[in-house]
Amino acid sequence: MSLSVTLSLVGLSACGGSDDSGDTDAASSSSPAGSDDAAASSAPDRAAPDAMPEPDLEQIPDPVATVNGQDVTKEEFVTYYESQFASAAGQAQMSGEELDEEQLQQDTLEVVVDSVLLRQAAEEERLDPSDEEVDTLLEELATGNGLESVDQFLEVLAQQGMDEETARREAASQLAIQAYVEQEAPVEEPSEEELRAYYDELVAQQEDAGGGEDDAAGTAAPQQPEIPEFDQVRDQLAQQLQSEEQAAATDELVAGLREDAEITSNL
Numbered sequence: 001m002s003l004s005v006t007l008s009l010v011g012l013s014a015c016g017g018s019d020d021s022g023d024t025d026a027a028s029s030s031s032p033a034g035s036d037d038a039a040a041s042s043a044p045d046r047a048a049p050d051a052m053p054e055p056d057l058e059q060i061p062d063p064v065a066t067v068n069g070q071d072v073t074k075e076e077f078v079t080y081y082e083s084q085f086a087s088a089a090g091q092a093q094m095s096g097e098e099l100d101e102e103q104l105q106q107d108t109l110e111v112v113v114d115s116v117l118l119r120q121a122a123e124e125e126r127l128d129p130s131d132e133e134v135d136t137l138l139e140e141l142a143t144g145n146g147l148e149s150v151d152q153f154l155e156v157l158a159q160q161g162m163d164e165e166t167a168r169r170e171a172a173s174q175l176a177i178q179a180y181v182e183q184e185a186p187v188e189e190p191s192e193e194e195l196r197a198y199y200d201e202l203v204a205q206q207e208d209a210g211g212g213e214d215d216a217a218g219t220a221a222p223q224q225p226e227i228p229e230f231d232q233v234r235d236q237l238a239q240q241l242q243s244e245e246q247a248a249a250t251d252e253l254v255a256g257l258r259e260d261a262e263i264t265s266n267l
Helices: 007-013 032-042 074-095 101-124 131-144 150-159 164-184 192-209 230-259
Strands: 065-067 070-072 263-265
Touching: 065 101, 070 101, 074 101, 101 164, 101 230, 101 263, 131 150, 131 164, 150 164, 164 230, 192 230
Parallel strands: none
Antiparallel strands: 065 070, 065 263
C-alpha cells in the first residue's frame, strides 16, 4: 500500500462532498445515499440496496499500537479507519463481495503507523511550520473541498467532531511531514525526454484500449477521448510524474524508518 503524505489530514480532506478527486485518503467524500437515489431513479423496478454497514469499533483496543514508545490511540486510528471503511464498504456493496473488516483494520494500522513514524522523524528534525503556513494549508483545504472560507471549513469539521485546535494541529503535523519527505527524499523535476516518453506511453495505452474493433456480439468498442497535444498537458504530466516518484521515494523512506523502529500492534 503506497503511503500518502496527506494521511494525517484524512478527516479534513474527506469532509467536502464536492471534491471529485480519486485520492485514497479522500475516497469517502462522495455520498453513498446520493448514488443510491440516482440508481433507483434510473431503475425503478430494481430493489433498493441495503443500508451501508457501520464499522465494528467495539473490539478495537486502546491503544491500538505503540510506535517507539508513543501510543497510537483508538481515537486517532478510528478517525482514519472510518474513512477507509466507508470507501471499502461502498466498493464491496457495488461489487457484491464481502468486506474483510479484519484485513481492512490491519491495512489501516499499517498506514497509520507509517504516518506516526514520519511525524516522529519530522519532530526530531524540528521541522515546525509557522502559523502562516498552517493558515495557508487550511485555506487550500477549504477551497479544495468546495467551501468558501476557512471558518466554514472549520464549522464542517466541528460537525464531524474535530475542533479547531485539533484541525490546526493536524495541519501543522502534515506540513512537518511534507517538509521532512522533501528534505530526505527530494524529487527532481523530470527532463523533457522523460516527459515525452511518458506522454508517448499514455498515447500508446489509449490506442491499445480503444482499438476500435467490434466485440464478439458485434458491438463497436467505445470511442476513447483524444489525448491533447503534448504542449497542452506538459505541466500536468510533470506534476503527475513527480507525484509518482515522490510516492515511491516516501515508501522507501518509511521502510528505512520501520527497520529502526520498535512497533507493537494490539490489534
